[in-house]
Amino acid sequence: xxxxxxxxxxxxxxxxxxxxxxxxxxxxxxxxxxxxxxxxxxxxxxxxxxxxxxxxxxxxxxxxxxxxxxxxxxxxxxxxxxxxxxxxxxxxxxxxxxxxxxxxxxxxxxxxxxxxxxxxxxxxxxxxxxxxxxxxxxxxxxxxxxxxxxxxxxxxxxxxxxxxxxxxxxxxxxxxxxxxxxxxxxxxxxxxxxxxxxxxxxxxxxxxxxxxxxxxxxxxxxxxxxxxxxxxxxxxxxxxxxxxxxxxxxxxxxxxxxxxxxxxxxxxxxxxxxxxxxxxxxxxxxxxxxxxxxxxxxxx
Numbered sequence: 555x556x557x558x559x560x561x562x563x564x565x566x567x568x569x570x571x572x573x574x575x576x577x578x579x580x581x582x583x584x585x586x587x588x589x590x591x592x593x594x595x596x597x598x599x600x601x602x603x604x605x606x607x608x609x610x611x612x613x614x615x616x617x618x619x620x621x622x623x624x625x626x627x628x629x630x631x632x633x634x635x636x637x638x639x640x641x642x643x644x645x646x647x648x649x650x651x652x653x654x655x656x657x658x659x660x661x662x663x664x665x666x667x668x669x670x671x672x673x674x675x676x677x678x679x680x681x682x683x684x685x686x687x688x689x690x691x692x693x694x695x696x697x698x699x700x701x702x703x704x705x706x707x708x709x710x711x712x713x714x715x716x717x718x719x720x721x722x723x724x725x726x727x728x729x730x731x732x733x734x735x736x737x738x739x740x741x742x743x744x745x746x747x748x749x750x751x752x753x754x755x756x757x758x759x760x761x762x763x764x765x766x767x768x769x770x771x772x773x774x775x776x777x778x779x780x781x782x783x784x785x786x787x788x789x790x791x792x793x794x795x796x797x798x799x800x801x802x803x804x805x806x807x808x809x810x811x812x813x814x815x816x817x818x819x820x821x822x823x824x825x826x827x828x829x830x831x832x833x834x835x836x837x838x839x840x841x842x843x844x845x846x847x848x849x850x851x852x853x854x
Contacts (some may be wrong), residue, residue, distance in 0.1 A: 559631065562624040564591045565603065569621045571691050573611055580693050595620075632838070645839040646675030653698040656782035656802045657827060658682040662698060665851045669844065676840050684781040689832045695841050697830040698848075700799070708830050713848060715824040716799040719807070719814040720756065725792040727813060733795075736760065736771050736819050743794035744773035745785050756797050758819040768821055799825045 568577040568588060578585045596603050603617035613621060653662050659682065670678060681694075689697060689708075703710060720739075733739050736758040746754055755770040775794050779785050782802060789796040789803075790811055806812040829845055831837070837845075 559628075561591050561595050562627060564588060565595060566621060566625050566628060568592060568604075568611065569613065569617075574606075576691055580691055633836070645673055645843055646677075647838070647840045648677045648679060649840045649844055650679045650681070650693055650695045651698070651844070652681045652683060652692075652694045652696070654684050654700055654782070655682050656786065656799075657698060657700055659783055660805075661801055661852055662848070665847070668851070669847050672847070673840070673843060676844075689830065695831065695838070696844055698827065699830060700825050700827050702826060703828055703830070709832070710828045710830045711845065711849070712826060713829050713852060714801070714827045716801040716827065717820075717822070717824050718797055718799050719803070719820065720795055720797050720816050721789060721803055721807070721812040721814050722795040723790055723792040723811065724813055726789075726794065727815070729792070733815055736769055736816060739771060739773050739795065739816075742773075742775075743777075744775040745777050745779065745788055745794045745796045746773065746775060747779060747782065747785065757821045757823060758816065759821040760819060769819075801825075801827070 564577065564581065564583075567580055568574055571577045571580055574585045574588045574592075577583075578588045581588070592603065599616070599620075601616045602614050603620055604614065605612045651662075658680075663680075666678065666680065670676065686697075686699065689695075698713065700716075720733075730742060733742060736756075739756070744756070754774075755772050758769045758771060760767060760769045777788060777793060779788070782798060785796045786798060786803060786806070788794065789798070790806065795815070800807075803812055807814060829848060831841055831845065836842075
């Protein structure tokens, strides 16, 4: 029976990821092994479950039924095992967490040791990346991301929100002067996140003849970066000004390594931080306790 369950897991993963190759990556098998398993299921049933093409996978009517029932079976087995572990007071298993670089380094990493001490049966795989993770395809249980979420289909919980500041090192300000109003930044070197993300405009609150409006200033600089932690490092090195969240640079501001400027014009916007997780009901205990731990130790 266990072999049949493994076959069901493979077929469900093929459908969820959309291809044999993606399922092979997620399950750490070869595409040929995935193909053989699906062919074995079809041979046993005497029915085709999917029509393959070079670009996409299309399920037959029987394939759709097999997928729906198979997924439910896997969920029932998972729920059964979770219930048994919880009743025995054991919460364990491998937990895969993806987090963006700045928040991961400065807020999540410091609490990892305490979490693992509290839940010694959990094995944590912790990935730091500013690339958005595909939870199902990459087998990620929990992702922590900053910024506004645009996918309305994902499940998430808001963890925190953080004010932002325009900052520079004392050495940079001594060499190039302190900007007095937002448009002064046009004469300064402003460090931005480039590549696939657009952060080339910085918002400011300005008073024009007694009317307060928002100015979205297109700033420029000679260095574009792909993650916030690199942005912080170059700001500390005096390369230019950067606009970063308080969770990221709060300790640098307190220590005087960075200085905030143009606070009179700060629009007061906050960068949201969210916990994203796969659509499971109920959540696996290892996922639930990790989310609860984050909220308890980070949100304040």
